[in-house]
Amino acid sequence: MSKVVEIPIVTTEVPIGPQHPALHEPIMLKVYAEGERVVRVEINTGYNHRGIEKLCEKNSFYRDIFIVGRVCGICNAVHANVYVRALEQILDLYPNKRAQYLRVLAMELERIHSHMLINAVMAEIIGFETLFMHIMLDREKVMKAKEILTGGRVMADYMMVGGVRRDIDEEKRSRLRDILLKLKPRVEYYKKIFEEDETITKRLIDVSRISYRDVTSHGLVGPVARASGVKIDSRASDKYDAYGEIPFNVVTRNEGDSWARMMVRWDEVLESIEMGLYILEHLPSDGNPVPDEKRLPRKFPPGEAYTRVEAPRGELTYYVMSDGKGQNPYRVKIRTPSVNNIINSGFMYLEHSLADVPVILASLDPCISCMERVTVVDLEKKTSYKVHLKDLAGGRV
Amino acid sequence: MKRPKLLEQVLKSLVSKPATVQFPREKTEVEPDFRGLQYADLTKCTGCSLCSIECPADAIKMTSIPQEYEAPKTNPRRLYPLINYGKCVYCYRCVKVCPTNAYIVSNKFDLAGFTRLTSEQFSLSTLKKVGA
Numbered sequence: 001m002s003k004v005v006e007i008p009i010v011t012t013e014v015p016i017g018p019q020h021p022a023l024h025e026p027i028m029l030k031v032y033a034e035g036e037r038v039v040r041v042e043i044n045t046g047y048n049h050r051g052i053e054k055l056c057e058k059n060s061f062y063r064d065i066f067i068v069g070r071v072c073g074i075c076n077a078v079h080a081n082v083y084v085r086a087l088e089q090i091l092d093l094y095p096n097k098r099a100q101y102l103r104v105l106a107m108e109l110e111r112i113h114s115h116m117l118i119n120a121v122m123a124e125i126i127g128f129e130t131l132f133m134h135i136m137l138d139r140e141k142v143m144k145a146k147e148i149l150t151g152g153r154v155m156a157d158y159m160m161v162g163g164v165r166r167d168i169d170e171e172k173r174s175r176l177r178d179i180l181l182k183l184k185p186r187v188e189y190y191k192k193i194f195e196e197d198e199t200i201t202k203r204l205i206d207v208s209r210i211s212y213r214d215v216t217s218h219g220l221v222g223p224v225a226r227a228s229g230v231k232i233d234s235r236a237s238d239k240y241d242a243y244g245e246i247p248f249n250v251v252t253r254n255e256g257d258s259w260a261r262m263m264v265r266w267d268e269v270l271e272s273i274e275m276g277l278y279i280l281e282h283l284p285s286d287g288n289p290v291p292d293e294k295r296l297p298r299k300f301p302p303g304e305a306y307t308r309v310e311a312p313r314g315e316l317t318y319y320v321m322s323d324g325k326g327q328n329p330y331r332v333k334i335r336t337p338s339v340n341n342i343i344n345s346g347f348m349y350l351e352h353s354l355a356d357v358p359v360i361l362a363s364l365d366p367c368i369s370c371m372e373r374v375t376v377v378d379l380e381k382k383t384s385y386k387v388h389l390k391d392l393a394g395g396r397v
Numbered sequence: 398m399k400r401p402k403l404l405e406q407v408l409k410s411l412v413s414k415p416a417t418v419q420f421p422r423e424k425t426e427v428e429p430d431f432r433g434l435q436y437a438d439l440t441k442c443t444g445c446s447l448c449s450i451e452c453p454a455d456a457i458k459m460t461s462i463p464q465e466y467e468a469p470k471t472n473p474r475r476l477y478p479l480i481n482y483g484k485c486v487y488c489y490r491c492v493k494v495c496p497t498n499a500y501i502v503s504n505k506f507d508l509a510g511f512t513r514l515t516s517e518q519f520s521l522s523t524l525k526k527v528g529a
Contacts, residue, residue, distance in 0.1 A: 062451060062490070063453040063490075064453075065453075066454075066490060067453055069488075151428070151432040152487070157488040293490075294494055
Protein backbone atom coordinates (compact mmCIF):
# COMPACT_ATOMS: atom_id res chain seq x y z
CA MET A 1 0.00 0.00 0.00
CA SER A 2 1.48 3.29 -1.10
CA LYS A 3 1.29 6.38 1.04
CA VAL A 4 0.61 9.81 -0.43
CA VAL A 5 2.97 12.39 1.00
CA GLU A 6 1.97 16.03 0.53
CA ILE A 7 4.87 18.42 0.28
CA PRO A 8 3.74 21.87 1.43
CA ILE A 9 4.59 24.72 -0.94
CA VAL A 10 6.92 27.00 0.91
CA THR A 11 7.01 30.68 0.15
CA THR A 12 10.59 31.61 -0.63
CA GLU A 13 11.87 35.10 -0.15
CA VAL A 14 14.11 36.21 -3.00
CA PRO A 15 15.76 39.59 -2.54
CA ILE A 16 16.50 41.19 -5.90
CA GLY A 17 18.80 44.16 -5.44
CA PRO A 18 19.94 46.69 -4.32
CA GLN A 19 23.01 45.39 -6.15
CA HIS A 20 22.00 42.87 -8.75
CA PRO A 21 23.14 42.11 -12.30
CA ALA A 22 19.60 42.44 -13.66
CA LEU A 23 19.03 45.85 -12.11
CA HIS A 24 20.89 48.92 -13.22
CA GLU A 25 19.98 51.06 -10.27
CA PRO A 26 19.83 50.60 -6.51
CA ILE A 27 16.32 49.41 -5.69
CA MET A 28 15.40 46.34 -3.68
CA LEU A 29 12.53 44.12 -4.74
CA LYS A 30 11.79 41.62 -2.02
CA VAL A 31 10.02 38.96 -4.03
CA TYR A 32 8.03 36.20 -2.30
CA ALA A 33 7.70 33.24 -4.62
CA GLU A 34 5.91 29.91 -4.43
CA GLY A 35 8.04 27.85 -6.73
CA GLU A 36 8.49 30.10 -9.73
CA ARG A 37 5.26 31.99 -9.13
CA VAL A 38 5.51 35.45 -7.57
CA VAL A 39 2.94 35.92 -4.80
CA ARG A 40 4.03 39.16 -3.20
CA VAL A 41 6.54 41.92 -3.88
CA GLU A 42 7.81 44.48 -1.43
CA ILE A 43 9.53 47.49 -2.93
CA ASN A 44 12.23 48.97 -0.74
CA THR A 45 13.86 52.22 -1.70
CA GLY A 46 16.17 54.68 0.00
CA TYR A 47 19.56 53.47 -1.20
CA ASN A 48 20.24 56.56 -3.27
CA HIS A 49 18.94 59.44 -1.20
CA ARG A 50 21.13 62.50 -1.71
CA GLY A 51 19.10 65.29 -0.12
CA ILE A 52 18.91 67.43 -3.25
CA GLU A 53 15.84 69.33 -2.06
CA LYS A 54 17.73 70.48 1.04
CA LEU A 55 20.74 71.34 -1.10
CA CYS A 56 18.49 73.55 -3.22
CA GLU A 57 17.40 75.46 -0.12
CA LYS A 58 21.04 76.05 0.79
CA ASN A 59 22.01 77.41 -2.62
CA SER A 60 20.87 80.44 -4.60
CA PHE A 61 18.08 80.36 -7.20
CA TYR A 62 20.53 80.44 -10.09
CA ARG A 63 22.91 77.81 -8.69
CA ASP A 64 19.90 75.54 -8.25
CA ILE A 65 19.29 75.49 -12.02
CA PHE A 66 22.43 73.40 -12.36
CA ILE A 67 21.85 71.39 -9.19
CA VAL A 68 18.36 70.23 -10.22
CA GLY A 69 19.77 69.26 -13.61
CA ARG A 70 21.81 66.69 -11.73
CA VAL A 71 18.83 65.02 -10.05
CA CYS A 72 18.76 62.67 -13.02
CA GLY A 73 21.40 62.33 -15.69
CA ILE A 74 19.12 61.19 -18.48
CA CYS A 75 16.34 63.73 -18.03
CA ASN A 76 18.45 66.71 -16.97
CA ALA A 77 16.98 69.18 -19.50
CA VAL A 78 13.40 68.57 -18.37
CA HIS A 79 14.35 68.98 -14.70
CA ALA A 80 16.10 72.27 -15.46
CA ASN A 81 13.22 73.37 -17.71
CA VAL A 82 10.52 72.81 -15.13
CA TYR A 83 12.55 74.56 -12.42
CA VAL A 84 13.39 77.49 -14.69
CA ARG A 85 9.72 77.86 -15.65
CA ALA A 86 8.84 78.00 -11.95
CA LEU A 87 11.41 80.81 -11.46
CA GLU A 88 10.01 82.61 -14.51
CA GLN A 89 6.53 82.48 -13.00
CA ILE A 90 7.82 83.97 -9.73
CA LEU A 91 9.69 86.70 -11.63
CA ASP A 92 6.92 87.19 -14.22
CA LEU A 93 9.53 87.02 -16.96
CA TYR A 94 8.96 84.92 -20.06
CA PRO A 95 11.21 83.82 -22.92
CA ASN A 96 10.62 84.65 -26.57
CA LYS A 97 9.30 82.18 -29.15
CA ARG A 98 12.68 81.16 -30.51
CA ALA A 99 13.89 80.24 -27.01
CA GLN A 100 10.71 78.25 -26.40
CA TYR A 101 11.19 76.28 -29.63
CA LEU A 102 14.83 75.57 -28.77
CA ARG A 103 13.83 74.38 -25.30
CA VAL A 104 11.34 71.96 -26.83
CA LEU A 105 14.00 70.72 -29.26
CA ALA A 106 16.40 69.98 -26.39
CA MET A 107 13.69 68.18 -24.42
CA GLU A 108 12.56 66.12 -27.42
CA LEU A 109 16.14 65.04 -28.18
CA GLU A 110 16.32 63.96 -24.58
CA ARG A 111 13.10 61.99 -24.89
CA ILE A 112 14.49 60.23 -27.99
CA HIS A 113 17.68 59.10 -26.29
CA SER A 114 15.94 58.18 -23.05
CA HIS A 115 13.43 55.95 -24.83
CA MET A 116 16.15 54.41 -26.99
CA LEU A 117 18.17 53.66 -23.87
CA ILE A 118 15.37 51.85 -22.03
CA ASN A 119 14.47 49.85 -25.14
CA ALA A 120 18.12 48.85 -25.44
CA VAL A 121 18.22 47.92 -21.75
CA MET A 122 15.09 45.85 -22.21
CA ALA A 123 16.77 43.98 -25.09
CA GLU A 124 19.78 43.34 -22.87
CA ILE A 125 17.67 42.12 -19.94
CA ILE A 126 15.89 39.55 -22.06
CA GLY A 127 19.27 38.37 -23.34
CA PHE A 128 19.35 40.00 -26.76
CA GLU A 129 22.67 41.80 -26.37
CA THR A 130 23.31 42.31 -30.09
CA LEU A 131 20.22 44.46 -30.31
CA PHE A 132 21.35 46.38 -27.23
CA MET A 133 24.64 47.21 -28.97
CA HIS A 134 22.90 48.27 -32.19
CA ILE A 135 20.42 50.56 -30.46
CA MET A 136 23.15 52.11 -28.33
CA LEU A 137 25.21 52.76 -31.45
CA ASP A 138 22.34 54.66 -33.05
CA ARG A 139 21.67 56.45 -29.77
CA GLU A 140 25.12 58.00 -30.19
CA LYS A 141 23.69 59.99 -33.10
CA VAL A 142 21.22 61.62 -30.72
CA MET A 143 23.95 62.30 -28.18
CA LYS A 144 25.89 64.05 -30.96
CA ALA A 145 22.78 66.08 -31.83
CA LYS A 146 22.50 67.08 -28.20
CA GLU A 147 26.16 68.03 -28.16
CA ILE A 148 25.67 70.24 -31.24
CA LEU A 149 22.63 71.92 -29.71
CA THR A 150 23.61 72.33 -26.06
CA GLY A 151 27.38 71.87 -25.82
CA GLY A 152 27.29 68.71 -23.71
CA ARG A 153 26.61 65.10 -24.67
CA VAL A 154 24.60 64.28 -21.57
CA MET A 155 24.45 67.26 -19.24
CA ALA A 156 22.70 69.92 -21.31
CA ASP A 157 22.80 72.86 -18.84
CA TYR A 158 20.74 74.52 -21.53
CA MET A 159 17.93 76.25 -19.68
CA MET A 160 18.23 79.73 -18.22
CA VAL A 161 15.66 82.13 -16.81
CA GLY A 162 14.29 84.06 -19.79
CA GLY A 163 15.57 81.77 -22.52
CA VAL A 164 18.25 79.24 -23.37
CA ARG A 165 22.02 79.40 -23.00
CA ARG A 166 23.10 79.13 -26.63
CA ASP A 167 21.58 79.74 -30.04
CA ILE A 168 21.91 77.66 -33.20
CA ASP A 169 23.02 78.92 -36.60
CA GLU A 170 22.13 77.67 -40.08
CA GLU A 171 24.99 75.14 -40.18
CA LYS A 172 24.00 73.55 -36.89
CA ARG A 173 20.38 73.53 -38.00
CA SER A 174 21.18 71.54 -41.16
CA ARG A 175 23.43 69.14 -39.22
CA LEU A 176 20.69 68.49 -36.68
CA ARG A 177 18.20 67.93 -39.48
CA ASP A 178 20.57 65.43 -41.15
CA ILE A 179 21.01 63.51 -37.91
CA LEU A 180 17.25 63.28 -37.32
CA LEU A 181 16.62 62.20 -40.92
CA LYS A 182 19.30 59.49 -40.62
CA LEU A 183 17.88 58.33 -37.29
CA LYS A 184 14.30 57.92 -38.47
CA PRO A 185 14.76 54.78 -40.66
CA ARG A 186 16.85 53.18 -37.89
CA VAL A 187 14.10 53.73 -35.31
CA GLU A 188 11.51 52.33 -37.72
CA TYR A 189 13.73 49.29 -38.15
CA TYR A 190 14.04 48.75 -34.38
CA LYS A 191 10.31 49.18 -33.99
CA LYS A 192 9.84 46.46 -36.59
CA ILE A 193 12.23 44.17 -34.69
CA PHE A 194 10.27 44.74 -31.48
CA GLU A 195 7.08 43.91 -33.36
CA GLU A 196 8.30 40.81 -35.17
CA ASP A 197 11.24 39.20 -33.40
CA GLU A 198 10.28 36.05 -31.53
CA THR A 199 12.86 36.50 -28.76
CA ILE A 200 11.27 39.80 -27.84
CA THR A 201 7.60 39.05 -28.38
CA LYS A 202 7.76 35.79 -26.40
CA ARG A 203 9.28 37.52 -23.39
CA LEU A 204 7.19 40.70 -23.46
CA ILE A 205 3.70 40.01 -24.77
CA ASP A 206 1.13 39.32 -22.03
CA VAL A 207 3.67 39.96 -19.29
CA SER A 208 2.18 42.19 -16.59
CA ARG A 209 -0.94 43.26 -18.40
CA ILE A 210 -2.53 46.16 -16.52
CA SER A 211 -5.96 47.55 -17.16
CA TYR A 212 -7.13 51.14 -17.55
CA ARG A 213 -8.72 50.88 -14.12
CA ASP A 214 -5.47 49.72 -12.46
CA VAL A 215 -3.56 52.59 -14.01
CA THR A 216 -5.96 55.24 -12.76
CA SER A 217 -6.39 53.71 -9.30
CA HIS A 218 -2.62 53.39 -8.78
CA GLY A 219 -1.83 56.80 -10.26
CA LEU A 220 0.61 55.53 -12.87
CA VAL A 221 1.89 58.13 -15.34
CA GLY A 222 3.78 58.47 -18.59
CA PRO A 223 4.25 55.72 -21.19
CA VAL A 224 3.09 53.13 -18.63
CA ALA A 225 -0.33 54.79 -18.45
CA ARG A 226 -0.47 55.50 -22.18
CA ALA A 227 0.20 51.82 -22.96
CA SER A 228 -3.03 50.96 -21.15
CA GLY A 229 -5.10 53.45 -23.13
CA VAL A 230 -4.98 56.34 -20.64
CA LYS A 231 -4.44 59.49 -22.67
CA ILE A 232 -2.38 61.45 -20.15
CA ASP A 233 0.34 63.80 -21.34
CA SER A 234 1.34 67.13 -19.78
CA ARG A 235 2.62 68.35 -23.14
CA ALA A 236 -0.87 68.14 -24.59
CA SER A 237 -2.78 69.28 -21.50
CA ASP A 238 -0.54 72.16 -20.34
CA LYS A 239 0.90 73.25 -23.69
CA TYR A 240 3.91 74.78 -21.94
CA ASP A 241 6.75 76.40 -23.89
CA ALA A 242 6.09 75.87 -27.61
CA TYR A 243 4.08 72.63 -27.35
CA GLY A 244 0.90 74.55 -28.15
CA GLU A 245 2.24 75.42 -31.60
CA ILE A 246 4.06 72.23 -32.57
CA PRO A 247 1.78 69.50 -33.94
CA PHE A 248 2.12 66.09 -32.29
CA ASN A 249 -0.02 63.12 -31.35
CA VAL A 250 -0.33 61.57 -27.91
CA VAL A 251 0.57 57.93 -28.55
CA THR A 252 -1.65 55.41 -26.79
CA ARG A 253 -2.09 51.65 -27.06
CA ASN A 254 -4.70 49.39 -25.58
CA GLU A 255 -2.76 46.17 -24.89
CA GLY A 256 -1.42 47.29 -21.50
CA ASP A 257 1.39 44.72 -21.31
CA SER A 258 5.17 45.14 -21.14
CA TRP A 259 5.39 44.93 -24.93
CA ALA A 260 2.86 47.76 -25.36
CA ARG A 261 4.87 49.92 -22.98
CA MET A 262 7.98 49.48 -25.11
CA MET A 263 6.05 50.05 -28.33
CA VAL A 264 4.56 53.29 -26.98
CA ARG A 265 8.13 54.44 -26.41
CA TRP A 266 9.18 53.62 -29.99
CA ASP A 267 6.15 55.45 -31.37
CA GLU A 268 6.98 58.44 -29.16
CA VAL A 269 10.53 58.45 -30.50
CA LEU A 270 9.14 58.66 -34.05
CA GLU A 271 6.76 61.40 -32.93
CA SER A 272 9.64 63.30 -31.29
CA ILE A 273 11.75 63.04 -34.46
CA GLU A 274 8.87 64.58 -36.42
CA MET A 275 8.58 67.34 -33.82
CA GLY A 276 12.32 68.00 -34.01
CA LEU A 277 12.16 68.27 -37.81
CA TYR A 278 9.16 70.62 -37.52
CA ILE A 279 11.04 72.83 -35.04
CA LEU A 280 14.12 73.01 -37.27
CA GLU A 281 11.90 73.88 -40.24
CA HIS A 282 9.75 76.48 -38.49
CA LEU A 283 12.21 77.99 -36.00
CA PRO A 284 10.97 81.54 -35.38
CA SER A 285 13.46 84.40 -35.35
CA ASP A 286 11.82 86.89 -33.01
CA GLY A 287 14.94 88.09 -31.29
CA ASN A 288 17.85 86.70 -29.34
CA PRO A 289 16.90 83.61 -27.33
CA VAL A 290 20.00 83.88 -25.10
CA PRO A 291 19.47 86.20 -22.11
CA ASP A 292 22.46 88.06 -20.68
CA GLU A 293 23.07 86.17 -17.47
CA LYS A 294 24.79 89.18 -15.90
CA ARG A 295 21.64 91.29 -16.16
CA LEU A 296 19.08 88.79 -14.85
CA PRO A 297 17.24 89.93 -11.71
CA ARG A 298 19.16 89.12 -8.53
CA LYS A 299 16.26 89.70 -6.16
CA PHE A 300 13.31 87.34 -6.21
CA PRO A 301 9.93 88.66 -5.01
CA PRO A 302 8.01 86.56 -2.48
CA GLY A 303 5.84 84.03 -4.24
CA GLU A 304 5.40 80.42 -5.12
CA ALA A 305 5.11 78.47 -8.33
CA TYR A 306 4.05 74.96 -9.22
CA THR A 307 5.01 73.72 -12.66
CA ARG A 308 4.91 70.41 -14.43
CA VAL A 309 6.53 68.92 -17.47
CA GLU A 310 6.24 65.67 -19.39
CA ALA A 311 9.57 63.98 -18.69
CA PRO A 312 10.42 60.84 -20.73
CA ARG A 313 9.03 58.77 -17.84
CA GLY A 314 5.87 60.78 -17.21
CA GLU A 315 4.69 63.83 -15.39
CA LEU A 316 7.36 65.65 -13.39
CA THR A 317 6.30 68.45 -11.03
CA TYR A 318 8.23 71.12 -9.17
CA TYR A 319 7.09 73.42 -6.40
CA VAL A 320 9.33 76.40 -5.75
CA MET A 321 8.70 78.90 -2.97
CA SER A 322 10.47 82.21 -2.51
CA ASP A 323 10.12 84.20 0.73
CA GLY A 324 11.54 87.34 -0.88
CA LYS A 325 14.18 87.71 1.84
CA GLY A 326 17.33 86.19 0.53
CA GLN A 327 19.05 84.75 -2.50
CA ASN A 328 17.90 81.21 -1.78
CA PRO A 329 14.52 79.53 -2.38
CA TYR A 330 12.57 78.81 0.80
CA ARG A 331 11.44 75.43 -0.49
CA VAL A 332 11.93 73.31 -3.60
CA LYS A 333 9.77 70.22 -3.84
CA ILE A 334 10.35 67.71 -6.60
CA ARG A 335 7.97 64.93 -7.54
CA THR A 336 9.21 62.65 -10.24
CA PRO A 337 7.19 60.17 -12.35
CA SER A 338 9.24 57.22 -11.09
CA VAL A 339 7.81 57.71 -7.58
CA ASN A 340 4.33 56.89 -8.89
CA ASN A 341 5.44 54.21 -11.28
CA ILE A 342 7.79 52.26 -9.02
CA ILE A 343 6.34 52.58 -5.51
CA ASN A 344 2.86 51.66 -6.75
CA SER A 345 3.96 48.85 -9.04
CA GLY A 346 3.88 45.98 -6.51
CA PHE A 347 0.64 44.57 -7.91
CA MET A 348 2.09 44.26 -11.41
CA TYR A 349 4.46 41.40 -10.56
CA LEU A 350 1.88 39.06 -9.06
CA GLU A 351 1.21 35.69 -10.73
CA HIS A 352 4.20 36.06 -13.04
CA SER A 353 7.34 33.97 -12.92
CA LEU A 354 10.55 35.07 -11.22
CA ALA A 355 12.25 35.48 -14.60
CA ASP A 356 9.67 38.11 -15.54
CA VAL A 357 10.50 40.38 -12.60
CA PRO A 358 13.42 42.24 -14.28
CA VAL A 359 11.40 42.52 -17.49
CA ILE A 360 8.45 44.11 -15.68
CA LEU A 361 10.72 46.49 -13.78
CA ALA A 362 12.52 47.54 -16.99
CA SER A 363 9.19 48.09 -18.75
CA LEU A 364 8.42 50.76 -16.14
CA ASP A 365 11.64 52.62 -17.07
CA PRO A 366 12.80 53.04 -13.46
CA CYS A 367 14.91 56.03 -12.55
CA ILE A 368 15.88 55.48 -8.95
CA SER A 369 18.10 58.53 -8.57
CA CYS A 370 15.07 60.67 -9.52
CA MET A 371 12.61 59.17 -7.09
CA GLU A 372 14.40 59.03 -3.76
CA ARG A 373 12.29 61.51 -1.79
CA VAL A 374 9.14 61.55 0.33
CA THR A 375 5.57 62.49 -0.62
CA VAL A 376 3.36 63.85 2.18
CA VAL A 377 -0.42 63.94 1.79
CA ASP A 378 -2.43 66.12 4.18
CA LEU A 379 -5.73 64.49 5.13
CA GLU A 380 -6.58 66.67 8.13
CA LYS A 381 -9.02 69.09 6.51
CA LYS A 382 -10.83 66.51 4.40
CA THR A 383 -12.05 69.15 1.99
CA SER A 384 -11.65 69.14 -1.73
CA TYR A 385 -12.09 71.77 -4.42
CA LYS A 386 -10.89 72.16 -7.95
CA VAL A 387 -8.21 74.69 -8.89
CA HIS A 388 -6.86 75.27 -12.39
CA LEU A 389 -3.16 74.53 -12.64
CA LYS A 390 -2.46 77.90 -14.20
CA ASP A 391 -3.93 79.69 -11.15
CA LEU A 392 -2.06 77.38 -8.84
CA ALA A 393 1.21 77.83 -10.73
CA GLY A 394 1.45 81.57 -10.30
CA GLY A 395 0.55 81.39 -6.60
CA ARG A 396 -2.62 83.37 -7.20
CA VAL A 397 -4.88 81.14 -5.12
CA MET B 398 5.40 36.02 -39.24
CA LYS B 399 8.34 37.25 -41.28
CA ARG B 400 11.62 37.62 -39.47
CA PRO B 401 13.40 40.98 -39.72
CA LYS B 402 16.58 41.08 -41.75
CA LEU B 403 18.91 41.14 -38.77
CA LEU B 404 21.29 38.78 -40.55
CA GLU B 405 22.06 41.41 -43.16
CA GLN B 406 22.97 43.84 -40.38
CA VAL B 407 25.23 41.26 -38.73
CA LEU B 408 27.07 40.56 -42.01
CA LYS B 409 27.47 44.28 -42.62
CA SER B 410 28.96 44.67 -39.15
CA LEU B 411 31.40 41.79 -39.82
CA VAL B 412 33.09 43.58 -42.70
CA SER B 413 32.90 47.13 -41.34
CA LYS B 414 35.29 48.75 -38.88
CA PRO B 415 34.48 48.66 -35.16
CA ALA B 416 32.13 51.46 -34.14
CA THR B 417 34.04 52.20 -30.96
CA VAL B 418 36.90 54.68 -30.81
CA GLN B 419 40.15 53.35 -29.36
CA PHE B 420 40.48 56.13 -26.80
CA PRO B 421 43.07 57.42 -25.73
CA ARG B 422 45.15 56.18 -28.69
CA GLU B 423 42.58 57.69 -31.00
CA LYS B 424 41.03 61.10 -30.32
CA THR B 425 37.28 61.39 -29.86
CA GLU B 426 35.91 64.10 -32.11
CA VAL B 427 34.02 66.75 -30.18
CA GLU B 428 32.39 69.96 -31.32
CA PRO B 429 34.52 73.12 -31.27
CA ASP B 430 32.03 74.69 -28.87
CA PHE B 431 31.81 71.66 -26.57
CA ARG B 432 31.92 72.74 -22.93
CA GLY B 433 35.45 71.73 -21.94
CA LEU B 434 38.30 73.10 -19.86
CA GLN B 435 38.01 76.82 -19.05
CA TYR B 436 40.29 79.22 -17.19
CA ALA B 437 40.50 82.92 -16.45
CA ASP B 438 42.64 85.27 -18.51
CA LEU B 439 44.30 87.19 -15.67
CA THR B 440 45.01 90.25 -17.80
CA LYS B 441 41.24 90.80 -17.90
CA CYS B 442 40.22 89.37 -14.49
CA THR B 443 39.47 91.97 -11.82
CA GLY B 444 39.27 89.50 -8.94
CA CYS B 445 35.62 90.33 -8.27
CA SER B 446 34.83 86.76 -7.03
CA LEU B 447 31.46 86.62 -8.82
CA CYS B 448 32.32 83.33 -10.55
CA SER B 449 33.29 81.84 -7.21
CA ILE B 450 29.99 82.95 -5.64
CA GLU B 451 27.90 81.64 -8.56
CA CYS B 452 29.66 78.27 -9.05
CA PRO B 453 27.06 75.54 -8.32
CA ALA B 454 29.76 72.98 -7.53
CA ASP B 455 31.91 75.23 -5.30
CA ALA B 456 34.84 74.40 -7.56
CA ILE B 457 36.25 77.94 -7.76
CA LYS B 458 38.34 79.32 -4.94
CA MET B 459 39.67 82.87 -5.07
CA THR B 460 43.42 82.70 -4.53
CA SER B 461 46.06 85.42 -4.39
CA ILE B 462 48.39 85.84 -7.35
CA PRO B 463 51.98 84.88 -6.37
CA GLN B 464 54.35 87.79 -5.81
CA GLU B 465 56.59 86.88 -8.75
CA TYR B 466 53.79 87.69 -11.22
CA GLU B 467 52.78 91.17 -12.33
CA ALA B 468 49.09 91.60 -11.55
CA PRO B 469 47.19 94.17 -13.65
CA LYS B 470 46.16 97.45 -11.98
CA THR B 471 42.49 96.55 -12.48
CA ASN B 472 42.98 93.75 -9.96
CA PRO B 473 43.99 95.64 -6.77
CA ARG B 474 43.29 92.71 -4.43
CA ARG B 475 45.54 90.44 -6.52
CA LEU B 476 42.97 87.61 -6.53
CA TYR B 477 42.32 85.08 -9.25
CA PRO B 478 39.83 82.19 -9.60
CA LEU B 479 41.49 78.83 -9.03
CA ILE B 480 39.29 76.12 -10.57
CA ASN B 481 39.49 72.59 -9.22
CA TYR B 482 38.70 70.57 -12.34
CA GLY B 483 37.90 67.49 -10.28
CA LYS B 484 34.95 69.33 -8.77
CA CYS B 485 33.95 71.39 -11.82
CA VAL B 486 30.75 70.30 -13.59
CA TYR B 487 31.47 72.34 -16.75
CA CYS B 488 28.18 74.23 -16.68
CA TYR B 489 29.99 77.44 -17.79
CA ARG B 490 28.10 79.56 -15.30
CA CYS B 491 31.42 81.29 -14.46
CA VAL B 492 32.03 82.05 -18.14
CA LYS B 493 28.59 83.59 -18.54
CA VAL B 494 28.51 85.69 -15.36
CA CYS B 495 32.02 87.14 -15.65
CA PRO B 496 31.56 90.94 -15.93
CA THR B 497 34.80 91.38 -17.89
CA ASN B 498 34.43 88.24 -20.07
CA ALA B 499 37.79 87.10 -18.76
CA TYR B 500 37.27 83.37 -19.22
CA ILE B 501 39.04 81.49 -22.01
CA VAL B 502 37.07 78.41 -23.08
CA SER B 503 38.21 75.28 -24.89
CA ASN B 504 36.76 71.93 -25.90
CA LYS B 505 39.45 69.95 -24.05
CA PHE B 506 37.82 67.18 -22.06
CA ASP B 507 40.44 64.45 -21.45
CA LEU B 508 41.65 65.74 -18.11
CA ALA B 509 42.29 62.47 -16.28
CA GLY B 510 45.77 62.15 -14.85
CA PHE B 511 47.85 61.20 -11.85
CA THR B 512 48.02 64.71 -10.38
CA ARG B 513 45.17 66.91 -9.22
CA LEU B 514 44.48 69.33 -12.06
CA THR B 515 43.67 72.95 -11.30
CA SER B 516 43.56 76.09 -13.42
CA GLU B 517 46.73 77.45 -11.73
CA GLN B 518 49.17 76.78 -14.56
CA PHE B 519 46.72 77.82 -17.29
CA SER B 520 45.69 81.10 -15.60
CA LEU B 521 49.16 82.15 -14.43
CA SER B 522 50.58 81.54 -17.92
CA THR B 523 48.53 84.53 -19.10
CA LEU B 524 50.52 86.86 -16.80
CA LYS B 525 54.09 88.15 -17.14
CA LYS B 526 56.65 87.49 -14.43
CA VAL B 527 58.17 90.41 -12.52
CA GLY B 528 61.25 91.67 -14.37
CA ALA B 529 60.68 89.47 -17.41
